[in-house]
Each structure stands twice: as C-alpha cells, then as structure tokens.
Amino acid sequence: MNVYTAFVNGLAILLCSGVAAAEEKAAPVLAADPLASSGKVAMFLVLVVGMIFLLAWLVNKTRAGQWAGQTGKLKMLAVLPLGTKEKIAVIQAGDQQLVVGITAHQITTLATLDTPLEVSENQPASFAEILKMAVQK
Secondary structure, eight states, X not given: OOHHHHHHHHHHHHHHHHHHHHHHHSOOOOOOOHHHHHHHHHHHHXXXXXXXXXXXXXXXXXXXXXXXXXXXXXXXXEEEEOSSSOEEEEEEETTEEEEEEEOSSOEEEEEEESXXXXXXXOOOOOHHHHHHHHHHO
C-alpha cells in the first residue's frame, strides 16, 4: 500500500467516525403526530375565521357611521354607475339638489334640479342581515 491510499483510507475512517459521532449527538427525529398538527390547524382556522368576522363587524360599524352621519349640509341621494370609473350622482347641498358627473379626473355639475327628488330614509342593510339572507339561500 502506498502513502496516498493510506492517507485517503485514514481520512475516510476519521470522517466516518466524526459523522457517526455527530449522528449520535443529534436529537432523534420525532414522528409527526397527526392529531397534534390537526389541532394546530383547527386553532389557526378558528383564529382566521374570528378575524374575518371581527373585520366584517368593524367595516359594518364604520360604514353605518358614515351613512348615519350624513345629516349635515351635504348628502349623496342617488348614484348611477356608468362605467368602471364614471358615474352620475344626485347630491343635496342645503336646499338644492345637483346632478353631477363623476370621473376619475374631475367632478362636473350637469344640472340643478328645479323639483327636488323625494328622499327615502332607507338605511343600508347591515352585515348581519346580508349574512342571514346568504345563509338562507
């Protein structure tokens, strides 16, 4: 045997014994318990669904506050969408009602109504009502 092969064999034995020692020191791999992981998944699912309901409730409260807070001098009475970014709206400013055209770049007064539109005091449907209707379908 020559010096080179003896060196390679000695190095291989040294590396193999180092790898074996490292494997002995490493913690044994635990088998994944399917019930434990499903419990975590269920917990996160409940958390995410709870956050969805919380955010829906928050949006409902803020939107209701916006619509209920329109008792001042300006009110939007009706809106007719014409395209993705264009619409026509009827706005009450004090005692006058204005028809305005709204685009992405500007708002233009189209007309002033001589005979005002009748204003219905319908409140927007709450999230709970919409959810009940969706569940009943």
